[in-house]
Amino acid sequence: MIDANDNTAREPVIRVADLVKRFDGRAVLDGVSLEVYPGEMLVIMGGSGCGKSTLLRNMIGSMTPDEGEVEIFGRDTLQLDESELDEVRKRFGILFQSGALFNSMTVGENVALPLREHTDLDEATIDIMVMMKLEQVGLRQAEDLMPSEISGGMKKRVGLARAVALDPEILFYDEPSAGLDPVTSAEIDHLMMDLAQKLGVASVVVTHEMDSAFRIADRMIMLDKGKVLMEGPRSAFEAIRDGAATGEETTDLIRQFLRGDSDGPITRRRQDSGYEEDILHAAEARYAPG
């Protein structure tokens, strides 16, 4: 792991500036800026619908932002054509929430696919590499199984083996712990940290699982309503989580999210949805004289 605060001298591998993404006129991302540095593990967190998955999709090029810039390896992805974007994509790997294995292929074929398509390696070499990648995630014995024959946690591990097949420089993770039991989730976390250390890759993790986030993060970003609420090293977030409520809205909101408390600014915001006013308006309209 690297010192999360020592980023001044290094060039970021990802730079997102003032990103705006709207769906039906509603801004899901509203001016998000962030940078990811080589070798670090950045965790992006936030509640459901805060825009974190949309942010990830804009970073990997599967969505196009309405405004702002996304630079990967110093190249503005919005200016790249499809084949140039593909060249960038070969340099990063992604673990999707479900693993996203190709169900018509065996585990081994899934891991071999990027190698077969993007390298000139012969089959014997590819076989050896597949074995090595599967061994890295502890699943060498599953090579000939179909995705439908393995568990959710195993699928994610195979997805991880496939994501690192081309020795990427950046790894993206979309909710790596979602739907896993605590032990499997911890296993995946260790695997992620292990890969980050061994391969020296930059990792971007989108999650709302706080146990996992605090286990793996060098640096954290909290999103809320499409905006960056706070960005800083893990220790800064730990201080808020473990400290007392301050009475300051933003800090208490972050604190509530990190601690998973049932009472706080987030729940109050939901309760202040104007329910009473709506009922009164409806009643007035219905029973108003005349």
Added chain:
Amino acid sequence: MTANAAGNPIERLGGRVLKSFRYAGGLSLLLAETLRWAGKTLAAPKRRDVRALGEQIVRVGIKSIGIVALVQGFVGVILALQLTPTLEDYGQEAQIATVIGISGFRMLAPIFTAVVLSGFAGASIAAELGTMVVAEEIEAMQAMALNPIRFLVLPRLVATFLVMLLLTTFADVMIAAGGYLIAHLALGAEVYSRYWERMRDGLEYKDYFTGLIQGGVFGVLIGLISCYEGLHVRGGAEGVGRATTMTVVYSIVAIVLAACVCTVIFYVFGF
């Protein structure tokens, strides 16, 4: 009372027309992109491309052979039974072979085969690709710099095209055989003994090829619509179900429209 935009029939009609054009535009873009990848793939084919095409041909074609044989055999039987009384009125029952040949080869073989294929292969392609969308497989593919049009659409489109050519020819044979069966059972020895001979003499190559061309066009349409519907699935399992249904509906509409356009073109050019 103010006119409600959603309820205004003219605006609704306009909306429908616009939607149809947008759909046709989407299909055209998909076709153009697939042709571009076809050119690239032909320039440097890989073994996996051939294997993928082979798999799709087996999947699209083999499953459909039995049902095409059944349907088209009965089409031949029905045609013969329907036409016999009228032809007998004119003392022309010997021409049954020619009439069955022309109507079957030129139109009924490609059109019924295409309808069967849209139900069998079209729906299954839409469901398969739709499920891949839901399972994030398509997104994973793109993220791995693998183009879904090249890897998924191209082999399926080429397969539906080739299979339709083969099945249309097979359907011609089945319709002719169905007609022969009725000629044998219901009409005199003079008619059935010279059935094949009259069919050969009464038909021209253009009768076979106009049907074959239409078969190819229908195959492309089925491939395009099923892939388009599959790749545009939204909303989980329900979306997949909707895509399979709409694939069959849109395919049948597109097949009939295309048949009409083809027939007009053949008519104008004297085919």
